[in-house]
Amino acid sequence: MKFGVLMFPGSNCEHDAYHMVSKVLHRPVEFIWHATKDLKGCDAIVVPGGFSYGDYLRTGAIARFSPVMEAVREFAATGGLVIGICNGFQILLESGLLPGAMLRNNGLKYVCRHVYVRVETGDTPFTGLAQPGRVLQIPIGHMEGNYFADEATLAQLERNRQIVFRYCSEDGQITEAANPNGSLANIAGICNLQRNVLGMMPHPERASEALLGSDDGLVVFQSMVQSLELLTTRS
Amino acid sequence: MKARVFVNLKKSVLDPQGKTIHHSLQSLGYRSVNDVRQGKFFEISLDPTLSADQARAEIEKMAKSVLTNPVIEEFRYELEAVEAHP
Numbered sequence: 001m002k003f004g005v006l007m008f009p010g011s012n013c014e015h016d017a018y019h020m021v022s023k024v025l026h027r028p029v030e031f032i033w034h035a036t037k038d039l040k041g042c043d044a045i046v047v048p049g050g051f052s053y054g055d056y057l058r059t060g061a062i063a064r065f066s067p068v069m070e071a072v073r074e075f076a077a078t079g080g081l082v083i084g085i086c087n088g089f090q091i092l093l094e095s096g097l098l099p100g101a102m103l104r105n106n107g108l109k110y111v112c113r114h115v116y117v118r119v120e121t122g123d124t125p126f127t128g129l130a131q132p133g134r135v136l137q138i139p140i141g142h143m144e145g146n147y148f149a150d151e152a153t154l155a156q157l158e159r160n161r162q163i164v165f166r167y168c169s170e171d172g173q174i175t176e177a178a179n180p181n182g183s184l185a186n187i188a189g190i191c192n193l194q195r196n197v198l199g200m201m202p203h204p205e206r207a208s209e210a211l212l213g214s215d216d217g218l219v220v221f222q223s224m225v226q227s228l229e230l231l232t233t234r235s
Numbered sequence: 236m237k238a239r240v241f242v243n244l245k246k247s248v249l250d251p252q253g254k255t256i257h258h259s260l261q262s263l264g265y266r267s268v269n270d271v272r273q274g275k276f277f278e279i280s281l282d283p284t285l286s287a288d289q290a291r292a293e294i295e296k297m298a299k300s301v302l303t304n305p306v307i308e309e310f311r312y313e314l315e316a317v318e319a320h321p
Binding site for chain 1: 304307
């Protein structure tokens with residue numbers, strides 16, 4: 001089982017993800033440069049955070065046209081696991097791999113702090129080891145994390161249980177005060193209909209060791225490993 | 236041929252930047268301001284040999300696929316013929 005971490009010009013969280021996979025999960029991991037269409041046989045793809053292409057035009061708007069994203073689209077279409085974190089989430093939205101779009105934070109400020117998110121469903125390869133309702137402490141760091149979708153799309157997300165994480169208070173209440181950016185329905189992370197593509201604004205890789213202040217984010221990657229291992233055993 | 240493309244957030248989408256600018260204009264005493272929406276403006280020079288129809292097709296295609304995110308934004312544009320330099 002091998003993880004691939006994409007690198008775009010302006011990515012800046014790819015080494016955090018790489019470190020977490022290799023030194024915490026102890027799994028093989030490779031960087032994948034944006035100009036290639038070769039995913040090097042990876043079983044899971046991390047689209048990392050940062051400021052791909054300087055966030056010019058719109059966050060993720062230029063990165064979505066990178067050759068590697070064509071390969072990621074095909075990989076996702078065949079059921080491959082893809083996790084987009086922060087700018088990675090924005091890239092997946094612009095690519096159409098996930099529905100909706102990001103707006104500027106309602107407070108207009110870059111928000112960089114630990115927040116609480118509630119696991120809304122354990123029925124994804126990214127949350128299989130987390131009980132629904134579990135509260136995770138994970139940091140955010142973004143200016144455009146104000147998730148928006150039209151009413152029909154939101155209804156669809158709710159109906160199909162595609163909302164995976166919501167911003168919440170420490171005790172798991174979904175409140176306006178716990179919403180750091182104005183996101184619709186306190187949405188912090190969503191998956192696609194097939195449940196193999198996840199986008200989330202909080203950075204689980206930055207909360208994967210106690211030394212970092214929280215290791216709550218590790219469960220996301222451990223769940224991915226478990227789900228990939230189950231696939232291997234079955235086949 | 237020159238195109239001017241104006242991109243705005245859809246009316247149904249909240250514009251936190253426009254709202255803040257609105258508030259600051261009001262606090263500066265511009266009481267006549269009822270609303271502010273912030274957008275983007277692109278000035279695009281096109282191959283002068285394109286016909287107006289070709290230019291329109293090109294601009295619409297790039298506006299829909301690149302310059303805007305149709306989930307949250309809409310656009311309009313105008314074309315201006317640029318005189319060829321001798």
